[in-house]
Amino acid sequence: MRIFFIGDIVGGPGRKAVSGLLHKVVDRYQIDLVVANGENASGGLGITPEVAEQLFQAGIDVMTSGNHIWKHKEIQPYLEANDRLLRPANYPEGAPGRGVTVIETSAGETAAIVNLEGRIFMNPLDCPFRTADRELAALPPEVKIILVDMHAEATSEKLALAWYLDGRASAVIGTHTHVQTADERIFPQGLGYLTDAGMTGPADGVIGMDRQVIIHRFLTQLPQKFKVASHNMQLQGVVLDIAGDGKCRELVRIQMSLK
Numbered sequence: 180m181r182i183f184f185i186g187d188i189v190g191g192p193g194r195k196a197v198s199g200l201l202h203k204v205v206d207r208y209q210i211d212l213v214v215a216n217g218e219n220a221s222g223g224l225g226i227t228p229e230v231a232e233q234l235f236q237a238g239i240d241v242m243t244s245g246n247h248i249w250k251h252k253e254i255q256p257y258l259e260a261n262d263r264l265l266r267p268a269n270y271p272e273g274a275p276g277r278g279v280t281v282i283e284t285s286a287g288e289t290a291a292i293v294n295l296e297g298r299i300f301m302n303p304l305d306c307p308f309r310t311a312d313r314e315l316a317a318l319p320p321e322v323k324i325i326l327v328d329m330h331a332e333a334t335s336e337k338l339a340l341a342w343y344l345d346g347r348a349s350a351v352i353g354t355h356t357h358v359q360t361a362d363e364r365i366f367p368q369g370l371g372y373l374t375d376a377g378m379t380g381p382a383d384g385v386i387g388m389d390r391q392v393i394i395h396r397f398l399t400q401l402p403q404k405f406k407v408a409s410h411n412m413q414l415q416g417v418v419l420d421i422a423g424d425g426k427c428r429e430l431v432r433i434q435m436s437l438k
Contacts, residue, residue, distance in 0.1 A: 180288050180324055180423075181208055183433070184352050185215035185239070185416040186359060189380030189387035190223040190407035194233065196379050199437045200414040201238050208418045208431070211284045214292055215416075216328060216354040216376070217264070218244035223387055223407040225250025228257040231264050241265070241282055243294040245330030245355055246302055267296035267330060269310035279314045281322055288423075290324040293348070295340070297331025297355075307336075308343055315347055323425035327351045334360075334374050345370040349421045350430075352376050357386035359415050359432060369426025377415030377434070384408025412437040 183204055188197060197215070204210060217239075221230045225247050231254075234242065241263050248254065248266045258266055258276030268278020278294045293314055295307040307329070315325065325348040329337045332355060341351040346368030353360075359377025366372060378387055385393040388405045396403040413436050420429040 180211045180284065180290060180421050182212045182214060182290065182326060182419045182421065183208065183210045183416060184326065184328075184376055184419065185213065185379050185414065186376035187216045187218065187354050187357055187378050188220040188234070189357070189378055190219065190221070192407060192409060192412045193220060193378075193380035193387070194230070194237070196412040196414045196437050197234060197239070198237050200435050203435065204414070204418070204433060205238065210418070211286055211288060212241075212282065212290055213239050214241045214243065214326060214328070215239045215379070216244065216330065217242040218247045219387065221251060223405065226254060227251045228253060231257065231261070235263065241280060241292045243292065243328040243330070243354070245296055265292065265294040267294050267304070268314050269295055269305040269307050271305060281318070288324070289322055290326060291318050291322045293325060293327045295327060295329050297329060297333060297336045299331065299333035299336050301332055308340060311340065311344060323423065324421050325349050325425065326419070329353050330355045332356065337374050338372075341366060341370060341372040349425045350419050350427050352417060359434065361432070363417065363430040363432060365427050365430070371419050371421070371427030371430045373417050373430060373432070376417050379414050379416065380412065381408035381410055382413045382436075383411040
């Protein structure tokens with residue numbers, strides 16, 4: 180199975196990059212399943228049901244998220260009703276939605292998507308390592324292809340989780356920092372890893388936001404109203420080639436600009 184994982188989609192520019200470029204990646208790499216982190220797809224912070232539907236119609240099969248998923252209150256009932264938009268599985272009991280989904284491709288292949296959130300420099304959630312243990316143990320035994328989105332700030336936490344799940348998951352792909360890393364690798368027992376898939380949106384901003392606003396904040400230390408940048412829209416992510424036994428055979432980082 181070939182999976183295309185799209186790095187954090189940021190605002191309208193990120194949605195335009197998906198609409199204009201996703202089909203090219205799907206055709207070029209013969210993609211079977213498209214997964215994207217969509218937690219910043221609405222105005223650069225959070226996601227609304229309307230935007231989620233727009234991205235699904237653009238060709239995304241499953242969306243993961245992270246700490247900004249709760250920005251828009253109307254997303255809570257949508258999370259309850261839709262098993263294709265995930266929130267991190269290690270939020271406490273009672274949080275709307277789910278952190279894991281199992282999806283079947285048009286070719287009849289099955290994959291599980293697991294969404295986790297880190298705790299270093301982030302929210303004091305349940306342990307993502309023990310949550311991963313619980314969620315993987317609950318999957319049907321016939322599901323061999325397991326992709327984990329580790330939405331976290333610290334590289335060490337993402338890397339540690341990858342080592343922890345090597346041999347039990349197909350891939351751990353990091354999100355949240357909006358900066359694509361160049362450390363893709365395959366672990367000894369077949370787990371594919373990338374610290375951060377990058378950002379789908381305006382590459383000429385500062386992690387998606389207007390650079391002048393961010394620079395002014397650094398210079399003055401005064402609060403600023405962020406706004407999404409608008410130039411050099413890119414689609415970033417990673418293509419994973421995963422065998423039927425769940426082992427990753429290849430990772431290819433993707434960076435494409437919308438002309």
